[in-house]
Amino acid sequence: MKRLWFHFQLVVLAFWCLGPFLWQSATSLKPATQLTRLPPILPQPPTPEHYLTIFRDYPFLHIIINSIVVAAATTLLALAIGALAAFALGPLAMKGRALVLTFVLSVSMFPPIATVSPLYLIIQNLGLRDTVAALILTYTTFSLPLAIWVLTHFFRNLPTELYLAARVDGCTAFQAFRRVLLPLSAPGLVATGLVVFIFSWNEFLYALTFTATVSSRTVPVAIALFPGLHEVPWGEIAAASIVVTLPIVVLAFAFQRRIIEGLTAGSVKG
Amino acid sequence: MAAIQFEHVVKRFGETMVLPDLDLTIADREFFTFVGPSGCGKSTILNLIAGLEPLSSGNLRLDGGRVNALSPRDRDVAMVFQNYALYPHLTVYENIAFPLRVRKVDRESIAAGVQEVAKLLGLDAFLHRKPRELSGGQRQRVALGRALIRKPKAFLMDEPLSNLDARLRIEMRAELKRIHAEYRITTVYVTHDQEEAMALSDRIAILYQGQIQQVGTPGEIYHRPGNRFVARFVGSPPMDMLDGSLLKEMPAFGPLFGKLPPDEVEFGARPSDVMVNTRQEGPALEVQVQTIEPVGRDTWVDGVWKGIPVKGCLASGAKISAGDKAFFHVLFDRLHPFEKSSGQRLSL
Amino acid sequence: MKQRHPRQFLEPLCFLSPALVVLAAVTLYPILYVLWLSLQRWSLIAGGHGFIGLQNYVRLAHDGRFWNALSNTVYFTGVSVALELVLGLAIAVLLHRAFPGKGLMRAVLLIPWAVPTVVSAKMWGWMYNADYGIFNYLLGTQVNWLGSPAWALHAAILMDVWKTVPFVAILLMAGLAGVPPELYQAARVDGASPWMIFRRVTLPQLRPLILVVLIFRTIDAFRVFDAIYVLTGGGPANTTETLSIYAYKILFQTLQFGYGSTLAVVVFFCVGLITLAYLRAMRKAGA
Numbered sequence: 001m002k003r004l005w006f007h008f009q010l011v012v013l014a015f016w017c018l019g020p021f022l023w024q025s026a027t028s029l030k031p032a033t034q035l036t037r038l039p040p041i042l043p044q045p046p047t048p049e050h051y052l053t054i055f056r057d058y059p060f061l062h063i064i065i066n067s068i069v070v071a072a073a074t075t076l077l078a079l080a081i082g083a084l085a086a087f088a089l090g091p092l093a094m095k096g097r098a099l100v101l102t103f104v105l106s107v108s109m110f111p112p113i114a115t116v117s118p119l120y121l122i123i124q125n126l127g128l129r130d131t132v133a134a135l136i137l138t139y140t141t142f143s144l145p146l147a148i149w150v151l152t153h154f155f156r157n158l159p160t161e162l163y164l165a166a167r168v169d170g171c172t173a174f175q176a177f178r179r180v181l182l183p184l185s186a187p188g189l190v191a192t193g194l195v196v197f198i199f200s201w202n203e204f205l206y207a208l209t210f211t212a213t214v215s216s217r218t219v220p221v222a223i224a225l226f227p228g229l230h231e232v233p234w235g236e237i238a239a240a241s242i243v244v245t246l247p248i249v250v251l252a253f254a255f256q257r258r259i260i261e262g263l264t265a266g267s268v269k270g
Numbered sequence: 271m272a273a274i275q276f277e278h279v280v281k282r283f284g285e286t287m288v289l290p291d292l293d294l295t296i297a298d299r300e301f302f303t304f305v306g307p308s309g310c311g312k313s314t315i316l317n318l319i320a321g322l323e324p325l326s327s328g329n330l331r332l333d334g335g336r337v338n339a340l341s342p343r344d345r346d347v348a349m350v351f352q353n354y355a356l357y358p359h360l361t362v363y364e365n366i367a368f369p370l371r372v373r374k375v376d377r378e379s380i381a382a383g384v385q386e387v388a389k390l391l392g393l394d395a396f397l398h399r400k401p402r403e404l405s406g407g408q409r410q411r412v413a414l415g416r417a418l419i420r421k422p423k424a425f426l427m428d429e430p431l432s433n434l435d436a437r438l439r440i441e442m443r444a445e446l447k448r449i450h451a452e453y454r455i456t457t458v459y460v461t462h463d464q465e466e467a468m469a470l471s472d473r474i475a476i477l478y479q480g481q482i483q484q485v486g487t488p489g490e491i492y493h494r495p496g497n498r499f500v501a502r503f504v505g506s507p508p509m510d511m512l513d514g515s516l517l518k519e520m521p522a523f524g525p526l527f528g529k530l531p532p533d534e535v536e537f538g539a540r541p542s543d544v545m546v547n548t549r550q551e552g553p554a555l556e557v558q559v560q561t562i563e564p565v566g567r568d569t570w571v572d573g574v575w576k577g578i579p580v581k582g583c584l585a586s587g588a589k590i591s592a593g594d595k596a597f598f599h600v601l602f603d604r605l606h607p608f609e610k611s612s613g614q615r616l617s618l
Numbered sequence: 619m620k621q622r623h624p625r626q627f628l629e630p631l632c633f634l635s636p637a638l639v640v641l642a643a644v645t646l647y648p649i650l651y652v653l654w655l656s657l658q659r660w661s662l663i664a665g666g667h668g669f670i671g672l673q674n675y676v677r678l679a680h681d682g683r684f685w686n687a688l689s690n691t692v693y694f695t696g697v698s699v700a701l702e703l704v705l706g707l708a709i710a711v712l713l714h715r716a717f718p719g720k721g722l723m724r725a726v727l728l729i730p731w732a733v734p735t736v737v738s739a740k741m742w743g744w745m746y747n748a749d750y751g752i753f754n755y756l757l758g759t760q761v762n763w764l765g766s767p768a769w770a771l772h773a774a775i776l777m778d779v780w781k782t783v784p785f786v787a788i789l790l791m792a793g794l795a796g797v798p799p800e801l802y803q804a805a806r807v808d809g810a811s812p813w814m815i816f817r818r819v820t821l822p823q824l825r826p827l828i829l830v831v832l833i834f835r836t837i838d839a840f841r842v843f844d845a846i847y848v849l850t851g852g853g854p855a856n857t858t859e860t861l862s863i864y865a866y867k868i869l870f871q872t873l874q875f876g877y878g879s880t881l882a883v884v885v886f887f888c889v890g891l892i893t894l895a896y897l898r899a900m901r902k903a904g905a
Binding site: 159161162164165166167168169170171172175179180183184 | 320321322341342343347348349351353355357358359368369372373416420426
């Protein structure tokens with residue numbers, strides 16, 4: 001009996017999480033005439049017209065590619081710069097590292113609105129308005145605190161003697177980093193990379209401000225600003241939402257363990 | 271192969287003084303051990319030689335040249351860590367080959383080097399395994415192999431055997447002695463196990479709170495300990511310390527003191543030099559027996575004499591039980607005299 | 619002779635420098651810049667700008683819309699965070715056991731967090747729709763959720779709670795997993811009831827993590843932008859206008875970069891104050 005209650009709670013929980021998406025999927029498959037009528041709840045019959053429209057009448061593919069480029073570049077940069085920094089703060093035990101870590105952590109608490117106006121002016125002056133470069137640079141910066149925090153934690157969990165042994169065996173600091181520490185912190189790199197990628201993919205405020213046209217626009221902005229002449233194109237919006245959600249769902253299911261590792265490293269004991 | 275010289279080396283960690291003034295020379299090809307209780311600074315000494323820690327002041331010379339500011343990779347020393355520090359993501363082969371790979375040695379030379387070392391240490395069968403698949407003793411050998419392959423100027427070993435069980439430890443001890451005899455590389459060894467130090471070393475330095483208590487061969491240290499600390503630290507079971515002011519009350523012990531003032535002297539006696547029997551056969555202490563420890567060839571007897579705990583060795587054929595009164599016989603020429611206030615050895 | 623070893627500082631600094639350069643350029647410099655901007659009268663339309671000292675701040679103090687935005691933000695933050703913590707904790711406790719499909723469940727919990735806020739806002743906007751929304755249909759009501767001043771902010775809160783509760787639950791689950799099981803066993807042997815065990819064993823063990831979660835969630839809620847901008851745009855009648863949205867509108871709709879920056883600076887300081895308050899609380903808790 002207790003088991004049944006537990007399973008019921010699980011179902012409720014799953015429904016809580018996935019319910020809106022189910023409704024959105026249904027909406028995305030509804031013929032246009034049925035969109036503004038309830039009932040029916042389910043599309044009768046389901047139609048792919050909205051999905052086709054967003055790719056045909058709207059450069060949605062180009063926008064998705066923008067997002068992929070920005071997210072991928074950000075992830076690589078954040079991991080590279082972050083790993084080097086974590087190396088200095090962890091195994092190299094740089095003097096004053098507590099101060100640096102505090103500074104790094106405080107950056108993650110910056111409200112984006114606080115820096116958006118000066119950054120806008122700077123980016124405009126550099127001629128980088130409406131480019132993916134502006135986004136990549138900004139996202140990398142704001143991903144660094146997380147990357148540094150998580151990777152420092154992973155480095156600290158490695159036995160200290162491994163670094164010392166590598167130095168005595170003849171490595172310079174960088175060689176020890178590359179040959180020993182980096183391979184051993186692969187799980188941390190994956191975890192961090194996933195979280196950074198998701199953050200990049202989802203970011204809105206800076207993307208809204210720094211991009212002007214479709215040439216650099218990313219997915220969240222495209223969905224928010226979905227054009228509609230007379231009425232809101234709910235069907236297309238739903239289709240776009242589902243297209244954007246599916247890869248996230250796949251990532252979440254494939255990597256849930258790693259993603260959670262990335263989110264909880266350092267903040268949980270042990 | 272190189273001599274290592276410490277010239278008034280001082281090491282501080284922030285406010286804490288770890289080595290106040292280290293000044294000694296380790297000879298070329300010597301097996302030299304630093305022994306002492308935990309926290310006495312012995313691991314720090316190894317880190318200084320390796321270049322993993324900077325000196326606070328003084329000079330360190332390797333093979334005649336000053337190396338104070340030299341990075342570890344340029345010092346050509348190899349280190350074996352207590353926890354082996356094998357690279358978990360590399361195979362045994364790659365672990366041993368690592369120092370050569372870093373120096374960009376060519377593949378054939380690496381292969382030849384690894385084969386030679388693997389054969390010497392009996393690791394042939396394990397070359398393609400990862401460290402986590404090996405036992406403690408095997409891992410230790412891999413760590414040794416990684417150190418050996420470079421034929422460095424010096425070996426530094428930080429308690430390499432303390433994670434092994436007792437039998438394996440004795441086996442590996444023999445192995446280390448064999449390797450040293452064959453390769454004759456200067457070895458600086460660190461341990462808290464005084465028996466291990468005695469068995470392995472050409473010379474030993476006893477270290478306490480960063481200060482050298484005595485340097486000498488195992489024989490010198492054992493038979494002529496220079497102060498009370500060394501006397502109690504070396505040798506198992508530890509020495510009994512007999513207060514002179516209590517001994518002087520016994521007429522038989524009068525000649526022992528010679529010109530020394532009895533109240534300022536105490537005598538050390540190794541339990542193996544103290545013969546316990548139920549009847550008195552010479553100058554002896556009257557002891558109330560508390561426990562008997564039969565450990566095979568010897569039987570140790572613990573008792574109390576005038577409030578002081580003493581331990582002795584049961585004479586063959588004698589029988590004794592807890593609670594009995596026994597005689598602990600002391601041979602005068604086997605006693606070690608120390609000044610009570612300073613702990614220094616006195617000459618009679 | 620004293621030797622200064624560069625290794626402990628200069629060498630690590632090389633590895634740290636790319637991160638420091640990037641962080642300084644894109645955060646420190648803009649923060650100084652925005653502070654400077656807040657002291658200017660700077661309109662992107664009229665062109666030209668001039669130093670006006672603290673006039674913007676004076677204007678802020680008298681700006682009714684600012685106080686409205688502040689109170690909206692505080693309300694939003696307080697209610698969201700409280701709900702998220704309580705519900706998240708309940709779910710974490712519920713799921714704190716081994717069961718088949720636990721990994722699957724955790725993946726499901728990740729999804730609301732992992733999906734872009736914009737997408738969630740659009741989804742919920744569709745569900746809240748006065749005419750075609752599923753909520754009105756299922757509840758049999760005709761409420762204009764997003765268009766009525768009474769309901770709009772709460773609708774936004776509900777959406778934020780939906781998105782964040784599973785995430786908080788995941789974090790707390792990780793924390794629960796770190797509690798040594800012997801503590802529970804000892805408490806059970808001592809005869810404690812489940813509620814008492816929760817209060818006296820689980821909660822104290824979780825306290826550091828809860829504080830960390832609270833800090834990050836409070837800050838996140840306080841600086842909320844995406845969700846509300848897309849859901850209601852700040853309306854109706856500014857009832858859902860939070861500080862970030864007000865600042866954004868001033869900056870990019872009226873193009874007053876001076877006053878807009880002032881608002882932004884205020885948001886920044888509020889977040890800083892919140893952080894300090896929590897840090898003090900954490901130090902007291904001995905975390």
